[in-house]
Amino acid sequence: xxxxxxxxxxxxxxxxxxxxxxxxxxxxxxxxxxxxxxxxxxxxxxxxxxxxxxxxxxxxxxxxxxxxxxxxxxxxxxxxxxxxxxxxxxxxxxxxxxxxxxxxxxxxxxxxxxxxxxxxxxxxxxxxxxxxxxxxxxxxxxxxxxxxxxxxxxxxxxxxxxxxxxxxxxxxxxxxxxxxxxxxxxxxxxxxxxxxxxxxxxxxxxxxxxxxxxxxxxxxxxxxxxxxxxxxxxxxxxxxxxxxxxxxxxxxxxxxxxxxxxxxxxxxxxxxxxxxxxxxxxxxxxxxxxxxxxxxxxxxxxxxxxxxxxxxxxxxxxxxxxxxxxxxx
Amino acid sequence: xxxxxxxxxxxxxxxxxxxxxxxxxxxxxxxxxxxxxxxxxxxxxxxxxxxxxxxxxxxxxxxxxxxxxxxxxxxxxxxxxxxxxxxxxxxxxxxxxxxxxxxxxxxxxxxxxxxxxxxxxxxxxxxxxxxxxxxxxxxxxxxxxxxxxxxxxxxxxxxxxxxxxxxxxxxxxxxxxxxxxxxxxxxxxxxxxxxxxxxxxxxxxxxxxxxxxxxxxxxxxxxxxxxxxxxxxxxxxxxxxxxxxxxxxxxxxxxxxxxxxxxxxxxxxxxxxxxxxxxxxxxxxxxxxxxxxxxxxxxxxxxxxxxxxxxxxxxxxxxxxxxxxxxxx
DNA sequence: GGATATAATGTAAGGGCTTACACCTCTCTT
DNA sequence: AAGAGAGGTGTAAGCCCTTACATTATATCC
Numbered sequence: 001x002x003x004x005x006x007x008x009x010x011x012x013x014x015x016x017x018x019x020x021x022x023x024x025x026x027x028x029x030x031x032x033x034x035x036x037x038x039x040x041x042x043x044x045x046x047x048x049x050x051x052x053x054x055x056x057x058x059x060x061x062x063x064x065x066x067x068x069x070x071x072x073x074x075x076x077x078x079x080x081x082x083x084x085x086x087x088x089x090x091x092x093x094x095x096x097x098x099x100x101x102x103x104x105x106x107x108x109x110x111x112x113x114x115x116x117x118x119x120x121x122x123x124x125x126x127x128x129x130x131x132x133x134x135x136x137x138x139x140x141x142x143x144x145x146x147x148x149x150x151x152x153x154x155x156x157x158x159x160x161x162x163x164x165x166x167x168x169x170x171x172x173x174x175x176x177x178x179x180x181x182x183x184x185x186x187x188x189x190x191x192x193x194x195x196x197x198x199x200x201x202x203x204x205x206x207x208x209x210x211x212x213x214x215x216x217x218x219x220x221x222x223x224x225x226x227x228x229x230x231x232x233x234x235x236x237x238x239x240x241x242x243x244x245x246x247x248x249x250x251x252x253x254x255x256x257x258x259x260x261x262x263x264x265x266x267x268x269x270x271x272x273x274x275x276x277x278x279x280x281x282x283x284x285x286x287x288x289x290x291x292x293x294x295x296x297x298x299x300x301x302x303x304x305x306x307x308x309x310x311x312x313x314x315x316x317x318x319x320x321x322x323x324x325x326x327x328x329x
Numbered sequence: 330x331x332x333x334x335x336x337x338x339x340x341x342x343x344x345x346x347x348x349x350x351x352x353x354x355x356x357x358x359x360x361x362x363x364x365x366x367x368x369x370x371x372x373x374x375x376x377x378x379x380x381x382x383x384x385x386x387x388x389x390x391x392x393x394x395x396x397x398x399x400x401x402x403x404x405x406x407x408x409x410x411x412x413x414x415x416x417x418x419x420x421x422x423x424x425x426x427x428x429x430x431x432x433x434x435x436x437x438x439x440x441x442x443x444x445x446x447x448x449x450x451x452x453x454x455x456x457x458x459x460x461x462x463x464x465x466x467x468x469x470x471x472x473x474x475x476x477x478x479x480x481x482x483x484x485x486x487x488x489x490x491x492x493x494x495x496x497x498x499x500x501x502x503x504x505x506x507x508x509x510x511x512x513x514x515x516x517x518x519x520x521x522x523x524x525x526x527x528x529x530x531x532x533x534x535x536x537x538x539x540x541x542x543x544x545x546x547x548x549x550x551x552x553x554x555x556x557x558x559x560x561x562x563x564x565x566x567x568x569x570x571x572x573x574x575x576x577x578x579x580x581x582x583x584x585x586x587x588x589x590x591x592x593x594x595x596x597x598x599x600x601x602x603x604x605x606x607x608x609x610x611x612x613x614x615x616x617x618x619x620x621x622x623x624x625x626x627x628x629x630x631x632x633x634x635x636x637x638x639x640x641x642x643x644x645x646x647x648x649x650x651x652x653x654x655x656x657x658x
Numbered sequence: 659g660g661a662t663a664t665a666a667t668g669t670a671a672g673g674g675c676t677t678a679c680a681c682c683t684c685t686c687t688t
Numbered sequence: 689a690a691g692a693g694a695g696g697t698g699t700a701a702g703c704c705c706t707t708a709c710a711t712t713a714t715a716t717c718c
Contacts, residue, residue, distance in 0.1 A: 012667075050382055053376070055673095074397050093406070341697075356696070
């Protein structure tokens with residue numbers, strides 16, 4: 001069942017049918033209705049391939065992230081999907097996992113599917129070795145990176161000033177004399193770098209000489225963190241604040257502290273990152289830095305829209321994170 | 330840059346280039362290598378549309394769910410994506426939200442994109458009013474429903490015996506004299522029905538006359554649940570166990586209990602559903618029913634594979650859930 | 659009423675691939 | 689040495705649309 005069949009049944013030419021389908025001008029009301037009725041009756045759906053061939057676009061955007069089973073990415077993908085949907089775009093989801101080498105393969109795949117754009121979510125994409133693949137992809141379609149920064153032509157990035165957020169966190173902690181800060185970061189996340197930079201800068205400005213013993217690098221696993229923090233406590237390492245690069249890690253630390261009878265926030269303040277739903281699961285609830293996932297995603301899609309409309313959106317968009325004060329600090 | 334360009338550069342015909350691209354027989358090793366080198370050099374990617382036009386398939390599967398920002402769906406989508414990826418399929422993600430009427434629109438959309446199959450995640454899809462749309466879609470491509478059951482031709486479903494799980498939960502609780510069970514369910518979830526059936530059956534078999542006051546229907550929101558449970562406690566309603574249709578709800582109840590000085594599990598046992606990462610966030614950690622998301626998804630994709638290979642997989646696959654005992658019961 | 663502007667419709671040329679079929683070039687057989 | 693068979697390659701039709709351009713119908717004006 002193709003456009004010729006419809007044309008024949010309606011007694012018009014395929015051009016007219018095509019016009020009706022695409023809501024173009026220059027079709028009489030009468031003809032339009034007739035064609036529409038027949039399409040409805042037959043249950044005809046235009047073939048995307050033929051359409052794509054003609055138009056060169058299939059109204060799809062590739063969204064890459066490491067995994068949607070992570071809260072942060074899940075929320076990002078959800079927002080992106082819904083925003084793109086309103087623009088009439090479908091989302092092709094690509095979860096690359098942590099394997100850097102896979103990324104280029106996925107991008108190639110998306111390119112071959114002729115997506116209209118690619119949205120990369122997560123700092124993993126700013127990691128060096130994949131830059132050339134991104135650059136190559138960017139020559140063909142717009143590439144937008146969320147939560148990371150990149151300096152490649154035809155590439156746009158939207159991120160949040162995490163460095164500043166952590167910097168201020170340190171200052172705020174120091175201001176109330178919490179100067180022994182345990183810093184916990186996720187070994188698998190490249191965005192930890194930015195945060196760490198903010199941390200050391202904060203320490204510098206506050207004359208805190210941060211001991212290497214107070215930097216913990218762990219995989220993203222609540223139990224693993226708990227273990228490590230317990231070890232630390234039991235080894236007699238003292239600290240009165242914890243800053244973690246992700247809520248899950250902060251939560252692990254919180255549990256470790258509580259299981260050793262330390263009070264949060266009285267004895268130790270605990271601060272997480274991402275302002276995820278996990279924050280509300282503990283008691284006290286977890287204070288966390290809201291890095292504005294939804295805003296970032298909306299901005300990203302807005303940029304996409306501007307590009308589609310042929311305008312020139314800014315290459316970098318920096319958002320300001322917001323500290324969400326709850327019970328743990 | 331198309332197949333003709335490659336053909337010209339390689340000094341062969343387009344048919345040969347096509348053969349090389351598709352790994353067909355009857356190409357001399359020498360020619361193959363030459364063409365491959367040129368493709369590599371140029372960075373040529375075949376146009377999917379043209380290809381799809383010829384083949385009728387684009388190696389994509391539509392995945393529908395309400396939202397990936399929900400832990401359960403996120404995990405499901407993650408697993409489906411990765412499984413499909415290994416089969417060489419891309420995932421088009423469609424998040425319908427809770428709006429039932431939207432579902433048919435999305436399915437139509439997917440159909441028009443010529444997906445090779447559709448995977449529906451969540452019991453919302455077994456809701457009556459959309460049955461006809463599913464039936465219509467199923468005439469064109471295989472439809473697989475995860476975590477729900479459906480009786481429509483060309484439709485396959487994979488779900489978990491939630492009714493049985495809740496039934497056994499009630500029996501287990503009754504066996505240790507926890508007979509005053511607060512049942513909390515999500516108003517937005519259709520799968521609550523199945524669970525409730527298990528619950529009442531369990532009550533019946535254990536001679537528990539369950540008071541309507543002990544059934545709470547709430548939206549999916551930890552704070553809202555907490556409020557409701559607090560009201561209940563403050564109103565003097567007594568119970569020594571809580572069964573919730575989702576972990577998040579159980580967690581809300583747990584917090585309410587603890588904030589009123591009730592001990593978990595000593596005074597009140599709390600049991601959640603889905604065995605999500607939330608279970609490990611509270612203390613005590615939340616006991617929960619693992620409804621085997623990953624297994625369901627893997628099965629679903631396996632069914633898809635069988636269908637592709639022209640075999641006849643079973644129409645219904647029922648998995649057995651597993652109670653994950655932690656600190657709250 | 660006839661010229662002219664405008665709206666409605668049709669024709670045909672792509673767009674880039676797959677593949678059936680035709681063709682050519684060997685090698686091997688007898 | 690001629691014929692058969694196989695392997696390698698090319699030609700061209702077909703997949704189903706979109707759209708520039710050509711054509712025809714209708715409306716408008718003096």
